[in-house]
Amino acid sequence: MIKRISILFLALIGTTAYAQKSKNPILPYLHIDKAVNAISAVMIHDVVNPPAASRYYTYVTLGAYNLVCLNNKELVPIGNFIKSYTQDNQISIPADKYDYRIAAMYCILETGKQMLPSGFMLQDDEDKYVALLKENSISDDVIKQSIAAATEMAAKVIKYSKSDNYNKLSGRLRYSPIKGGKNWFPTPPMYMEAVEPNWKTIRPMFIDSASQFVPVRPTTFSTDSTSDFYKEAYAVYKVSKNMSAEQIMIANFWDCNPFAVTTSGHMMIGFKKISPGGHWMNITGIAVKKAGLSFDKSIEVTTLVAMTEMDAFISCWDEKYRSNGIRPETYINKYIDIKWVPMLQTPPFPEYPSGHAVLSNSSAGVLSYLLGDKFSYTDDSEIPYGVGPREFKSFKQAAEEASLSRFYGGIHFKDAIVNGNQQGRDVAAAVIKKLKAAGVNYLGN
Known part of the structure; x- marks a missing residue:
């Protein structure tokens, strides 16, 4: 091993x-x-x-x-x-x-x-x-x-x-999924239990509390085919039926699912991948090299991004288990198409908001503050997993694509992405405010 x-x-x-x-x-x-x-x-x-x-x-x-x-x-x-x-x-x-x-x-x-x-x-x-x-x-x-x-x-x-x-964490009450209605429920193929339902209790780094940036309420759950929620679900279903090569590439590039499992007959084969945070840590490594930063400044940027990631997940997970949102796969299988399968494997935790959206926008915001708004780079983080590389003109462009990838992949509704983007930007703004007050400024050349 x-x-x-x-x-x-x-x-x-x-x-x-x-x-x-x-x-x-x-x-x-x-x-x-x-x-x-x-x-x-x-x-x-x-x-x-x-x-x-x-x-x-x-x-x-x-x-x-x-x-x-x-x-x-x-x-x-x-x-x-x-x-x-x-x-x-x-x-x-x-x-x-x-x-x-x-x-x-x-x-x-x-x-x-x-x-x-x-x-x-x-x-x-x-x-x-x-x-x-x-x-x-x-x-x-x-x-x-x-x-x-x-x-x-x-x-x-x-x-x-x-x-x-x-x-x-191990001493806290375990999460018990509630079947039916708007609630999240374990999804195929592993039907894994919910990941870190008590993560909001972890002490944050920059932000004041897990609930400092509660996003707007998700679209109201409904099974009525004329409702906004049904339309959100149908949009996920529709895009999956006619994916372009570029959309497929984007979904795969930002998959970052450490729980991925492939089935073959009666066999299940695990495929280990880097986490979303690991992807952005690799982007940070790419960026500090391209910027030509000194060793000391490279350590500074890398650490600040890591701490931002930690707060992004604390903030995001706080809302995930508050709204406890149903995943597209569960809703579409029950109300639209029983045989539908999303392009990407659904992660084992509630839907709202998108973790990729919150993480990517918070990381991109801090990187943009430290290295510049128009920092272009080539991201080859996913080459070991057979995808990429991809070119980006800015960290924020990459964050937008990472967020949208979850819609293409069939694992998030649009409102989870849009509102997750804002939550991530809010986290970044809070981090930057504290960095400015402490005298940590733009580090680019």
């Missing part, structure tokens, strides 16, 4: 060779995307659900940010814009004894190793990273002290993570 993860990791990092604009290219042992992709590979193996994945991305990058911040006064300390972050980040290793950049890279891996269910798989990545450092003539003492600094910071981050209510 470890061999499979290593192969996947190589596939992921093999697709991220982008031209550097910087006059001082980042050294080969300081490529942040390789560490983040190693984390993604283990999460794919563990089939980590989307909200939980955003939490892991946040904490594995948080320690790296802290280490850079200790050594670069241009970075704003986390506590200046995250109200809950009040802990002491000082470490015992003297600054002149270790390389904070190496420590930051190692901290990403070490935090993931300790937090992820199959984190032990990252030991191989740590060993390879140490070998890479030696190949680049880094002294044994610097390596040793940098690892010590990374391990010490990882422990501080993990301590902070334990106070975010995640460890209380």
